[in-house]
Amino acid sequence: MADIKSNLSEIYKKIEEAQKKSKKALAPVKLVAVSKFHPAESVIEAIKAGQNLFGENRIQEAAQKFDFVRSQGYTPELHIIGSLQRNKAKDAVRIASCIESVDRIELMEELEKQCAKISKSIEIYFEIHTGEDSKAGFLTEEALFAAAERCAAGDFPHLIPAGLMTMAPATDDESQIRRSFSTLYNLRATMNEKYPSLKIKELSMGMSGDFEIAIDEGSTAVRIGTAIFGSRA
Numbered sequence: 001m002a003d004i005k006s007n008l009s010e011i012y013k014k015i016e017e018a019q020k021k022s023k024k025a026l027a028p029v030k031l032v033a034v035s036k037f038h039p040a041e042s043v044i045e046a047i048k049a050g051q052n053l054f055g056e057n058r059i060q061e062a063a064q065k066f067d068f069v070r071s072q073g074y075t076p077e078l079h080i081i082g083s084l085q086r087n088k089a090k091d092a093v094r095i096a097s098c099i100e101s102v103d104r105i106e107l108m109e110e111l112e113k114q115c116a117k118i119s120k121s122i123e124i125y126f127e128i129h130t131g132e133d134s135k136a137g138f139l140t141e142e143a144l145f146a147a148a149e150r151c152a153a154g155d156f157p158h159l160i161p162a163g164l165m166t167m168a169p170a171t172d173d174e175s176q177i178r179r180s181f182s183t184l185y186n187l188r189a190t191m192n193e194k195y196p197s198l199k200i201k202e203l204s205m206g207m208s209g210d211f212e213i214a215i216d217e218g219s220t221a222v223r224i225g226t227a228i229f230g231s232r233a
């Protein structure tokens with residue numbers, strides 16, 4: 001069994017150290033504890049250790065788990081970080097405060113529709129493909145800018161574009177990982193120049209294996225699972 005409490009305090013220490021060393025990490029770095037494949041009991045253990053922000057990548061699993069955790073009187077915040085099908089948008093909007101894996105306009109249209117139905121606003125991050133092996137995220141700047149333009153035009157009143165998200169490739173080549181993260185860092189500047197009304201702030205980048213590099217490259221939120229909850233059997 002993973003010692004969730006001591007893992008969390010270890011991670012927070014490392015985050016702080018990485019942030020102190022980084023010239024690009026200016027805002028406090030948030031920790032999204034990725035609890036996918038781990039049971040509700042592990043989430044509750046993390047909450048009791050002071051963690052309130054979680055990430056999940058499958059809606060059905062997340063809904064079951066977090067409905068239960070909330071029924072126990074806890075009030076964790078949840079981000080969806082995995083690729084999202086349109087028919088899961090309704091549940092996603094119900095259980096989460098942020099969808100980090102927004103990768104196409106059709107999904108934004110569905111999220112807007114579901115948010116409007118329940119009068120809820122939700123944060124979205126644009127997921128950007130920066131070199132990871134799977135093809136998750138916006139693949140071209142054209143597609144990303146088209147989506148941002150629709151937001152700037154006011155087409156999605158319930159969606160708050162708050163950040164960018166990426167996954168670096170799984171490789172030992174640190175320069176390749178850094179290139180991924182710096183691409184996201186530079187893209188934020190480009191987007192805020194092009195669409196100043198959107199005020200993109202967050203850079204969600206960095207996982208168990210590369211979060212210190214991500215912070216060095218300006219991450220504002222790291223998504224960490226294995227180093228907190230142990231391996232996913």
Ligand SMILES: *Cc1c(COP(=O)(O)O)cnc(C)c1O
Nearest residue numbers: 034057081207208223224225226
């Ligand atoms: C699973 C997952 C993580 C966490 O990965 P670890 O290596 O366990 O820290 C982060 N981001 C996304 C999108 C994930 O799917």
